[in-house]
Amino acid sequence: MTGSVADQLDNQHILLTGVTGFVGEALLQLMLAEVPGVRLTVLVRGKGSTSGTARTASLLGKPIFADVVEAAGGVEALMASRVAVLEGDLSDPPALPTDLDAIVHCAGDVSFDPPVDEGFRTNVQGTRELLARVREAGSDIHYVHISTAYVAGRRRGSIPEGPVPQVVDLEAELAWGLSQRQEIEHRSRGTEILTAERKRAEKEHSRAGLLTAANATEEARKQWVKDELVRVGTERARSLGWTDCYTFTKALGERVVEEHARTNRVSIVRPSIIESALEKPYPGWIEGFKMMEPLILAYGRGELPEMPGAPDTTVDVVPVDHVVAAIVAVLASPPEVGDPAYFHVSSGDRNPLTFSNLYECVRGYFDEHPFQSGDRGATRLPEWRFPGAQQVERLLSTSERAFKVADYVIGHAPRSDRARDLARKLDQQGRRLEFLRRYMGLYQEYAQAELRYSDKNTLALYRSLSEEDQRTFAFDTAVVDWKVYLQDIHCPAVTAPIRRLDEVRAARRRPSATTQKALVEKPGVAAFFDMDGTLLSSNVIETYLWLRLRELSGTERFSELSRMAAKVPSLVAAERRERSAFLRSVYREYDGARLADLDAIADEFLTDHVLARLSPGAVRRIREHRAAGHQTVLITGAVRPLTRPLLPLFDHIEAAELATDDRGICTGYLASSPLVGESRAAWMESYAAEHGIDLKASFGYADSHSDLPLLAAVGNPVAVRPDVPLFRHARKARWTIVDWSSSTTSTRTLNPAGGRS
Incomplete structure (x- = not known):
């Protein structure tokens, strides 16, 4: 090299892509700090409502740019004097400045397992689109393409710095890769995939409701599409001798670049595994x-x-500052037209x-x-x-x-x-x-x-630098300890x-796991509570026996307990399949009971027992909601007589209503379908609309996976001593989980009312 690197690049106008990425950011910092005479344009796309210019300004506000920003008089001054922004995307790049001397293409999909269409779109088609704009901008632009050493694929032994032997139809592979999303989306809607995912979702979510299962099925289908796009890309790559879709598409991208090199100046830089900086902008x-x-x-x-x-x-690792220093040196040493230069920035051959x-x-x-x-x-x-x-x-x-x-x-x-x-x-x-x-x-x-990347060209380039430039632009990986x-x-x-x-x-x-934020007084807010398992450590079978055993003699109680014990396995199985069917099975047992007698038993004998079984934490929370002016609502599958002791705590109680004949005798049926799973959420939406409740500001408390729709309907869901499926969902969704333990003074008995008087 004749002259210093800075002299070679003085007054040049260079376009950089990928500056918001790891390598691109390091390259931008090095050129601004060490090549003061260069003028840069960066191709940056907008992201959401943030423009490419705003993203670049934010980038230059990072600590590693502090010195150059201060020297320039601020970010705006630096951008005005040295860093222009070209708004655009590689999928449809804009026209490039016509006075460019060089381009460094750092952008690309660097994931090892990208969806196959994304890998092709970015690493192959994006490169082709950019090079078309390069040819429009001028005939003597030095194009520097940042690839990867792993384009060599599954070869073994020493890998020279040169073209990768390929027997691949570039156009056929590109067309195949870009078409895969549409094809796989189509396959995902076939009966083979949908039937399997639907059955799996219904088995897991049937207690919550079929709509919940349907939503889970669709999420599973979308995940299958993502996974399949990765899988087919990997399989196609390995069938052709590459390690994965990343190295496959980067190799095909090089093919596009080599076509451009026939009539243009081209350098291809192939780093190995790029890791933290050895020295610049600071170690690590x-x-x-x-x-x-x-x-x-x-x-x-x-x-x-x-x-x-x-x-x-060998694990071929190279510090990022060595990579970008080599890129700058390559920029300062353009090859002849039609004779592309290749450089491995790697360590495995010599260190x-x-x-x-x-x-x-x-x-x-x-x-x-x-x-x-x-x-x-x-x-x-x-x-x-x-x-x-x-x-x-x-x-x-x-x-x-x-x-x-x-x-x-x-x-x-x-x-x-x-x-x-x-x-x-x-x-x-x-x-x-x-x-x-x-x-x-x-x-x-x-x-x-089992391969080693020869870096003879890279070492020769390094040795061509002056001693001062070798210190400023250090990229001899043999010195790394x-x-x-x-x-x-x-x-x-x-x-x-x-x-x-x-x-x-x-x-x-x-802090304690049960600690919750203080409630804010706000109109239009409700707190919806489940009962069994949430407020009380009880279940439907247990509460049925509370009422039923009161009417029976000692012998009859033993017979009833034995009969219900024999039914427990079938009832549990029904409950796991469908909550509403389970409730209907239990409530058939009320056939022949007088509803007025059930109310009387609840008032006379069960009130103290139910209140004693209430979790103190739950009671405190209900009172906090009431103090904040929130409506308190109980939604339960328990029959209404059992909720009578809780009337003072709630503004509204929605419970199961037992159907009766004209004599007030229970028929063993419900007056309407029980509120379970998705029907609870639907009822809440109706109640909220009628009473001016903002569900997004409201609270829900429940313990069971079947109550997933109830909790999902509000903005502040709380899982209370949840079962394992709900516990897992709550952790994944970052819902609050509390442990409202039962009162220590309560007794666990199936006959709290005592013997008959």
């Missing part, structure tokens, strides 16, 4: 999670028991980091700086033995089968604090297994890659935000 600078971060954090959490790679396999080295360095860091597991102290770190991919797969498959068995058992267990605690721990384990399955699938190819980099720079940077988040979570856990 990183934004977002890249390739290694999820694995490092999972290991530090004790959640990554093994790695499917061989201990001597290899093996999986065993990586493991030892990361373990050493966490030995000194462990994560804390709550009250149990430092997290126990797994000991990797590198048993091979097949053994790791067997271990993972065995764990997944054990999880399914445990999940079934917990899902059918009686509700209790222990069941909820086990469900919480099991859900954590399930998320870990999902993480392991996903990342093992993604990274196994990389963990077993991996132990120092990983233990003193990278791991601290990666774990710092997680440690801060852990501290925040620990602070949030300190």
